[in-house]
Amino acid sequence: MRKMTIEQILMWTYNDELPKVDAGMSGPSAAPSSWNAVGEMITLGTIVDRQPNRYGVVSSFISEGEPHPDALKVYACVNRLQDHDGFEIADGWSPFPEWSDEHGLIAAEVTRIVSEELGKGGRLNGRHVVNLVRNAAIIGRGPIWEAKPPRIAPLSKSNKPAWFVTREAKDRTGKLYTYEDDGFDEKKQRPRKGAYQKFRILDPIRGAVIARLEWQLWQSALETLHEALSQHLVEIDLHPFYPNRFPWGPKRILA
Numbered sequence: 001m002r003k004m005t006i007e008q009i010l011m012w013t014y015n016d017e018l019p020k021v022d023a024g025m026s027g028p029s030a031a032p033s034s035w036n037a038v039g040e041m042i043t044l045g046t047i048v049d050r051q052p053n054r055y056g057v058v059s060s061f062i063s064e065g066e067p068h069p070d071a072l073k074v075y076a077c078v079n080r081l082q083d084h085d086g087f088e089i090a091d092g093w094s095p096f097p098e099w100s101d102e103h104g105l106i107a108a109e110v111t112r113i114v115s116e117e118l119g120k121g122g123r124l125n126g127r128h129v130v131n132l133v134r135n136a137a138i139i140g141r142g143p144i145w146e147a148k149p150p151r152i153a154p155l156s157k158s159n160k161p162a163w164f165v166t167r168e169a170k171d172r173t174g175k176l177y178t179y180e181d182d183g184f185d186e187k188k189q190r191p192r193k194g195a196y197q198k199f200r201i202l203d204p205i206r207g208a209v210i211a212r213l214e215w216q217l218w219q220s221a222l223e224t225l226h227e228a229l230s231q232h233l234v235e236i237d238l239h240p241f242y243p244n245r246f247p248w249g250p251k252r253i254l255a
Contacts, residue, residue: 001237006226009074009236010137017071018055020064056134070233077228078133082126084224087217089114089124095212096205097249099149103199106150113209123213132214133221145215145248147208154197157184163195212248219243 004012053059055067055075067075093114094107101107117123136142155162163183170176183195226241 001235003237003239005239006222006229006241007137009070009229009238010078010133010222010225011140013067013071013074014057014134014137015140017067018057018075019053019060020067021053021055022059057138068235070236073233074225074229077225078130080228081130081133081221081224084126084129084221087124087126087129087220089118089213095209095248096147096149103152105152105199105201106205109201109205110209113206114213117210117213123210124217129217129221132218133225136218142218143211143214145208145212147205147211150201150203150205152199153202154199161197163191163197165192165195215247216245219245 066072093110095110096106099106132143164180165183166178167181168176168178183192184190185192220243222241223243226238230238
């Protein structure tokens with residue numbers, strides 16, 4: 001039997017086997033129409049855009065019949081991921097353990113972005129995971145998770161660092177409340193006693209957050225596929241698979 005990793009069998013399925021079926025074929029015995037594409041290339045000197053075949057991939061120049069039975073099993077297992085409900089983000093997910101975050105800005109921004117993504121309801125959707133696995137197989141790699149930490153800078157006022165102080169006051173009913181006031185003493189040209197600064201992130205990190213989320217989703221999907229396909233293939237034996245969900249650090253928080 002041939003030995004493959006789960007990544008290799010996915011690439012083989014989507015790049016070598018599924019494209020064998022021409023987009024014009026409606027079944028195994030249908031007449032191939034790839035020669036039309038060859039004729040168009042001869043006439044126009046280029047490949048005319050073609051519709052994906054019934055497996056959702058662009059077909060080869062010449063129809064080569066049906067994909068390998070093991071490839072069809074892989075394709076079916078990938079599609080079943082859309083019904084998988086085990087992909088989720090645990091509370092406190094921290095995708096950047098290697099970044100310094102002394103002001104808590106990165107953690108707050110991650111929480112905000114994750115909340116928005118969950119609100120959209122699409123990132124953890126099974127159909128999205130299917131597309132993630134398929135796209136990774138076609139291009140031959142998973143999401144690029146490497147990212148540089150963003151620049152952090154203090155809030156400014158009139159092109160100078162801004163300072164703040166917390167004060168107390170009473171409302172009309174006599175109830176005590178706190179408010180934030182200017183913490184810079186203009187006369188003494190220095191911050192007031194107890195003044196503090198506030199900081200902001202200068203560079204967006206949404207792309208990095210989503211990339212690391214999708215890397216972990218991809219690894220979880222590969223694990224699910226490996227379990228479903230092991231011992232069920234005809235001519236291919238899968239190597240053991242150990243998901244690497246945290247190549248950037250030691251924390252394991254995503255379920």
